Amino acid sequence: MPFIAPTDRATRWSFFLQWLKNPMGVAAVSPSSPQLARQMIAALPSGTTRIIELGGGTGAITEQLLLHGIPPQQLMVLELNEAMHQTLRQRFPDIRLHLANATDVHRLATESGFLHEAQADAIVSGLGLLSMPKPLQRDIVSEAFACLRPDGRFVQFTYGPASPVAREVLDELKLTARRVSFTWWNVPPATVYVYERQRSTAVPAQPMGRRSA
Numbered sequence: 001m002p003f004i005a006p007t008d009r010a011t012r013w014s015f016f017l018q019w020l021k022n023p024m025g026v027a028a029v030s031p032s033s034p035q036l037a038r039q040m041i042a043a044l045p046s047g048t049t050r051i052i053e054l055g056g057g058t059g060a061i062t063e064q065l066l067l068h069g070i071p072p073q074q075l076m077v078l079e080l081n082e083a084m085h086q087t088l089r090q091r092f093p094d095i096r097l098h099l100a101n102a103t104d105v106h107r108l109a110t111e112s113g114f115l116h117e118a119q120a121d122a123i124v125s126g127l128g129l130l131s132m133p134k135p136l137q138r139d140i141v142s143e144a145f146a147c148l149r150p151d152g153r154f155v156q157f158t159y160g161p162a163s164p165v166a167r168e169v170l171d172e173l174k175l176t177a178r179r180v181s182f183t184w185w186n187v188p189p190a191t192v193y194v195y196e197r198q199r200s201t202a203v204p205a206q207p208m209g210r211r212s213a
């Protein structure tokens with residue numbers, strides 16, 4: 001495996017400067033901790049090898065995904081902020097990186113050929129979904145699930161006390177939400193949620209003779 005430099009002081013500082021410029025867009029004062037990133041990884045479905053990361057920032061989670069063994073060419077990362085995109089490009093030259101809005105993830109994954117090889121096993125998101133308007137949340141989550149295998153997972157962290165994806169959005173997209181872990185070792189402390197498609201609850205067919213009116 002190539003050497004992967006850990007998030008250093010200059011990277012943290014540049015993250016903070018981007019937050020000063022756009023607090024709502026960046027949605028955190030500092031990059032995620034390795035502990036939080038590892039909790040996100042622990043929530044991946046077993047056998048995961050293909051991942052799309054939304055809102056890569058300066059690469060705190062990207063770094064841990066690569067250290068975990070995800071091959072760089074099986075990792076597609078979207079980041080909207082130009083300076084952060086530039087940092088990601090320098091730190092991880094081999095990943096499939098796009099300067100793009102998460103709302104375009106399905107189109108980009110299709111056009112770039114990422115989805116031609118296979119659907120993604122998981123989406124890992126560091127987006128500030130909680131503070132987004134519901135229609136935007138809906139667009140992003142729906143586009144993300146269009147990239148996922150049937151039992152794929154959308155793994156998201158939040159600094160809030162409840163699911164960052166609104167109940168209306170979950171119901172409309174027929175998704176389930178599960179709180180899977182929490183860590184104090186992050187600024188601020190964070191909770192990890194997993195979203196999956198609802199499993200169909202097919203009613204087993206009854207033998208003809210036993211049907212009641």
Ligand SMILES: C[S@@+](CC[C@H](N)C(=O)[O-])C[C@H]1O[C@@H](n2cnc3c(N)ncnc32)[C@H](O)[C@@H]1O
Pocket residue numbers: 025026027028030031032054055056057058059060061078079080081084100101102103125126127128
């Ligand atoms: C809370 S930071 C998380 C950064 C990094 N994943 C981490 O955990 O340290 C959210 C990131 O999402 C990016 N972002 C916000 N809205 C986005 C969008 N619509 N599409 C892509 N990236 C977005 C921000 O620029 C920022 O880098």
